[in-house]
Amino acid sequence: xxxxxxxEIITTSVNIIADKGIQxxxxxxLSKEIGISEAAIYRHFDSKTEILMAxxxxxxxxxxxFLNHDKNMNAIERISDFFQRMLVTFQERxxxxxxxxxxxxxxNDKELSALIHTxxxxxxxxxxxxxxxxxxxxxxxxxxxxxxxxxxxxGALHLMVKEWHFRALGDDLIKKGNxxxxxxxxxxxx
Numbered sequence: 082x083x084x085x086x087x088x089e090i091i092t093t094s095v096n097i098i099a100d101k102g103i104q105x106x107x108x109x110x111l112s113k114e115i116g117i118s119e120a121a122i123y124r125h126f127d128s129k130t131e132i133l134m135a136x137x138x139x140x141x142x143x144x145x146x147f148l149n150h151d152k153n154m155n156a157i158e159r160i161s162d163f164f165q166r167m168l169v170t171f172q173e174r175x176x177x178x179x180x181x182x183x184x185x186x187x188x189n190d191k192e193l194s195a196l197i198h199t200x201x202x203x204x205x206x207x208x209x210x211x212x213x214x215x216x217x218x219x220x221x222x223x224x225x226x227x228x229x230x231x232x233x234x235x236g237a238l239h240l241m242v243k244e245w246h247f248r249a250l251g252d253d254l255i256k257k258g259n260x261x262x263x264x265x266x267x268x269x270x271x
Contacts, residue, residue: 082142083135087125089115091139094132099176103183106132130190136180137196141203143170156215157266160208161259164238168258171242178246182239205231212269221269234265 083091093114097106106129112119126132154162171178181197188194209231215221221230241261245254 083139084125087135090122090125090132091135095136095174095176095180098183099179102179130193133180133190133193134196137193137200140177140181141196141200156211156218156220157270159211160234161262163208163211164258164262165255167238168242168255171246172254175246178242182243182246201235205235208235215269219271222271225269230269234262237261237265 090111094106094111097110097114101110108119108122108129111132112122115122126135181200209227212221212227212230216223216227238258238261241257242254245252245257
């Protein structure tokens with residue numbers, strides 16, 4: 082998908098955004114950080130926007146792997162498995178949070194905004210499908226619309242991850258996430 086140099090540019094870009102914000106991601110700063118010329122950056126990406134698109138496409142590719150699930154798991158296990166893999170990714174690579182959950186990056190670019198929306202929608206559709214399946218098998222309550230349950234869960238997780246990141250990664254994100262999921266399942270399980 083990406084060359085080794087492109088992967089290096091993507092990773093370094095994510096780290097710059099995490100350290101300095103989107104304003105700190107310039108071709109000049111990027112080339113200085115990697116130790117190559119600005120022209121060398123432009124041989125791999127035409128613009129900063131193209132780099133941001135590559136970051137999102139890289140995350141989208143990884144996110145699609147999270148959507149592959151074991152059909153032999155029940156709804157609780159599948160949702161838990163999905164979020165466990167997400168939480169591990171965020172805890173191991175917290176710099177990615179600065180990009181994925183950074184609204185200012187996407188506000189002014191329709192293409193970036195559309196891609197992040199697609200990634201979020203794919204994840205929400207996946208969770209919603211599992212919740213509906215849990216409702217159809219009477220594992221989960223049927224008196225609450227699955228769309229709202231999906232929004233409650235994904236929104237709560239989003240907020241928890243952002244808060245963890247803003248608080249300088251002090252707590253164990255995986256433990257907090259598992260506690261959130263446990264509480265969620267206690268509320269919706271029949």
